[in-house]
Amino acid sequence: MNGIKALVFDVFGTVVDWRSGIVRAGEELGARNGLDADWADFADRWRGRYVPSMNRVRTGESGWKNLDTLHRESLEELLAEFGLESLSEAEKGWFTKAWHRLDAWPDSVDGLRLLRREHIIAPLSNGNVALLTSMAKRAGLPWDLILSAELVRHYKPDPETYLLMPTLFDLAPEEVMMVAAHPSDLTEAAGHGLRTAYVHRPLEFGPDMEVRWPDGDFDVEVESIIRLADALK
Known part of the structure; x- marks a missing residue:
């Protein structure tokens, strides 16, 4: 890591x-x-x-x-x-x-701040730039920059989106980690050479549809973004 x-x-x-x-x-x-x-x-x-x-x-x-x-x-x-x-x-x-105008999960802001001390952090979302910027300002998400599918006009899982960070920062794909609560997103990212971190969000779809831990093979699997920061120390 x-x-x-x-x-x-x-x-x-x-x-x-x-x-x-x-x-x-x-x-x-x-x-x-x-x-x-x-x-x-x-x-x-x-x-x-x-x-x-x-x-x-x-x-x-x-x-x-x-x-x-x-x-x-x-x-x-x-x-x-x-x-x-x-x-x-x-x-x-x-x-x-x-x-x-969505709220961050309780661990998100503190976890991102911890990660930002040693890493570049950014969203890699299908949300457009204006949406992600508004959300970040309202929720206090401390991104270093905003990366959006809008910048390449390709939605995930197109490779152009996953390779945005390596391309813009002249990084090898394996120097970039994709973080997601959705195994399919991570599997696609891994297919393009990115490292992967699964964050478990059991209540994403509400209390009546609790998400189970996946069977995927990811580099890191954690219960929060704060735990991810601990894992990457």
């Missing part, structure tokens, strides 16, 4: 708690507008459109669209399904930006 010079992080679910933030925003929206909905189900179904919407871009079915745009398109579909089409354009815009 002494050869690791930079760490790049999946963000949604790994560094921030997306589900609680979206549920909270839905509840606030409903209270303001007198709307009754199962906001937990709404959040899960919104997230469920995440990969299919990006795959339409990756396969060329759609031209390039950043994640804010994809989130807004998915929101329009869900509002129709839930019978909530009465929302104003301003409210739709506010709800879409709920993805900018």
Whole structure:
């Protein structure tokens, strides 16, 4: 592990708690507008459109669209399904930006600060630059820089995204560690030569769907980003 010079992080679910933030925003929206909905189900179904919407871009079915745009398109579909089409354009815009206002997991900020002492740290997310910057400022995430799929117009798991940090900083892929709570993300990163760290987030999908430890073969497996900092000392 002494050869690791930079760490790049999946963000949604790994560094921030997306589900609680979206549920909270839905509840606030409903209270303001007198709307009754199962906001937990709404959040899960919104997230469920995440990969299919990006795959339409990756396969060329759609031209390039950043994640804010994809989130807004998915929101329009869900509002129709839930019978909530009465929302104003301003409210739709506010709800879409709920993805900018997510809270960090309790260990994230302190863990990132510890890692930043010896390593370059950055998100490596499908989120667009504006989204990741807004999120970082609100949640206090101490990134050294923002790396986004938007910079190369390729969504993960395209190799152009995983190789952003090695390319920009003239590093060998094995000098960069991908950190994620999602085994598939780490497996793809390892396929392009990056080292891997799995962070267990058992409550990413809520208390009724606890995530189990994976069977993957990763360089590090930890329960928090603080534990990751300990492992890399």
